[in-house]
Amino acid sequence: MYMVLKDTKRDTFKSLIDYSSLGLEMGLSVAIGIVIGYFLDRFFKTYPYLTIIFTFFGIGAAFKTIIILIKKMQKEDERNNNK
Amino acid sequence: MEHEVFTWASxxxxxxxLPPHVSNGIIVSVILLIIVFLGYRQLKKKEDEVVPEPNFSFKNFVEMIVEGISNLVVDSMGPRGKEFILLVGTLALFILFNNLSGLVPGFLPATDNVNTTFACSITVFVMTHYYGFKEHGIKYLKHFTGPFWWLAPLMVPIELIGHFARPLSLGLRLFGNITGDHLVTAIFFGLVPLLVPLPVMFLGLFVAFVQTFVFVLLSMAYFSGAISHEEH
Structure with missing residues (x-):
């Protein structure tokens, strides 16, 4: 199926996959942050401080995925403009 | 009257x-092995032929699969992609055939169990970092520390969480899509077995290909991120 598509459509399809994976990855980043913080808290018995800190780390990771994607978008735009 | 559900594994x-996802995974793997073995023998036998055969044969089919996968890998990863053809191709074939087996009555696709999908995605996760360390040595750890050294205490947990989110999202997406599709097909089959499930099954065909493609493309993106030399 992928082989049949033309070059431009292929690029569209690829970026579609990139963008559609953003939502899931953002949500999971926050969830993983919370889970790591929760278990560290249970281990060190410091509830709730580490949970809060790691929640913010998770949010930071989520934003980092957006930033990486934006950089990728800009690169693709430049490449398309140079064509 | 309740009767036992037929499965090919029985x-x-x-x-x-064995649990259904294990037995069906084994059956699909054996089918794949047979295809690969027959194809390998045919390719070896007719290696010196230059002119392609006039009609579509089994040999053409195998060649088409191999060439399709290697083109896809080299297209999206550049010339370095050749090292990854074996791993990516194995994952692609295994996931694709498992997804498609969900459309055959009597098969429960192995990929609609979290264990199988997470086995695949954790393989990708481990191999990503293996290739990263192989490429950069101990300097690979610099990928995690961010642009400045004094940002490292902030960046290391963020990067770690981001890296853990990747295999989780890979496995969860494949599992969710295949389970959902299989469930919808099963429910329609239970309601009206005649002709009504056909469009849903066609959708299942589409989902099987697209999900394989998504899995493979994202894992290739992770691989090329691990072996790239630019700062990111």
């Missing part, structure tokens, strides 16, 4: 007592 005595 035909084999030694597969009967």
């Amino acid at each position: 035909l084999f005595p030694f597969l009967k007592h």
Whole structure:
């Protein structure tokens, strides 16, 4: 199926996959942050401080995925403009 | 009257007592092995032929699969992609055939169980970092520390969480899509078995290909991120 598509459509399809994976990855980043913080808290018995800190780390990771994607978008735009 | 649900796995005595995702995974793997073995023997036999055969044969089919996968890998990863053809191709074939087996009555696709999908995605996760360390040595750890050294205490947890989110999202997406599709097909089959499930099954065909493609493309993106030399 992928082989049949033309070059431009292929690029569209690829970026579609990139963008559609953003939502899931953002949500999971926050969830993983919370889970790591929760278990560290249970281990060190410091509830709730580490949970809060790691929640913010998770949010930071989520934003980092957006930033990486934006950089990728800009690169693709430049490449398309140079064509 | 309740009767036992037929599965292909129940035909084999030694597969009967295994959980369905294991037994069906084994059956699909054996089918794949047979295809690969026959294709390998045919390719070896006719290696010196230059002129392609006039009609579509089994040999053409195998060649088409191999060439399609290697083109896809080299297209999206550049010339370095050749190192990854074996791993990516194995994952692609295994996931694709498992997804498609969900459309055959009597098969429960192995990919609609979290264990199988997470096995695949954790393989990708481990191999990503293996290739990263192989490429950069101990300097690979610099990928995690961010642009400045004094940002490292902030960036290391963020990067770690981001890296853990990747295999989780890979496995969860494949599992969710295949389970959902299989469930919808099963429900429509239960309601009206005649003709109504056909569009849903066609959708299932589409989902099987697209999900394989998504899995493979994202894992290739992770691989090329691990072996790239630019700062990111």
